Amino acid sequence: MPLDDASTRLADVREKITRAASLAGREPDSIELIAVSKTHDAASIRPLIDAGQRVFGENRVQEAAAKWPELRETTSGIALHLIGQLQSNKAEEAVALFDAIHSVDRPSLVDALGKAMDRTGRRPACFIQVNIGDEPQKGGCLVADLPALLAGVRAADLPLAGLMCIPPADVEPAPYFALLAKLARDSDCSGLSMGMSSDYETAVNIGATCVRVGTALFGTREI
Numbered sequence: 758m759p760l761d762d763a764s765t766r767l768a769d770v771r772e773k774i775t776r777a778a779s780l781a782g783r784e785p786d787s788i789e790l791i792a793v794s795k796t797h798d799a800a801s802i803r804p805l806i807d808a809g810q811r812v813f814g815e816n817r818v819q820e821a822a823a824k825w826p827e828l829r830e831t832t833s834g835i836a837l838h839l840i841g842q843l844q845s846n847k848a849e850e851a852v853a854l855f856d857a858i859h860s861v862d863r864p865s866l867v868d869a870l871g872k873a874m875d876r877t878g879r880r881p882a883c884f885i886q887v888n889i890g891d892e893p894q895k896g897g898c899l900v901a902d903l904p905a906l907l908a909g910v911r912a913a914d915l916p917l918a919g920l921m922c923i924p925p926a927d928v929e930p931a932p933y934f935a936l937l938a939k940l941a942r943d944s945d946c947s948g949l950s951m952g953m954s955s956d957y958e959t960a961v962n963i964g965a966t967c968v969r970v971g972t973a974l975f976g977t978r979e980i
């Protein structure tokens with residue numbers, strides 16, 4: 758049977774998270790489901806809101822700024838997470854719009870976010886994105902640069918929520934999730950933002966505290 762409506766898809770993903778959490782001896786409530794709504798318009802997002810989802814992820818500041826203010830006006834309790842790369846010159850706009858930023862990956866962005874938080878008085882939770890496969894084209898700080906970046910985030914007093922990664926495509930993700938979990942333990946970080954539509958159950962098994970799920974909730978993206 759096709760999972761053809763938003764509430765069915767949402768229930769299915771939630772059930773899989775619950776099952777994966779139980780297998781790992783974890784509380785299902787300790788895992789936050791971020792519905793990744795990038796490229797989807799308000800009309801596609803609304804059914805998921807109506808089904809009870811309140812936490813959403815976007816990868817572009819501009820796109821989120823165009824879509825979300827109106828959706829937020831009609832629904833209370835929406836939390837927006839930025840999961841895509843952030844240019845320093847958009848830090849202030851991002852801090853004003855988002856409740857969490859998962860892509861902190863370099864010292865210049867730490868500086869820009871610190872200033873933006875001082876100016877706006879808003880303090881979104883920050884995840885450091887780690888380039889967990891040390892891939893040249895990927896965002897995120899190199900594993901070797903993580904200790905220095907963590908020290909910078911702590912010195913700037915950004916609200917550090919944890920670490921985030923996107924494992925290399927087309928290979929078994931579990932070893933990369935396990936490495937991120939170890940890096941988090943070694944550096945006293947509690948949050949782990951890892952797992953997407955194809956691998957969120959694996960990520961939950963290995964300790965994810967937020968999973969970022971798009972396709973399994975919204976269907977395939979056209980762009």
Ligand SMILES: *Cc1c(COP(=O)(O)O)cnc(C)c1O
Pocket residue numbers: 793795816840841923952953954955969970971972973
């Ligand atoms: C698009 C995106 C996701 C969601 O991917 P799906 O495979 O559609 O679930 C998760 N994380 C990041 C950083 C993304 O850009």
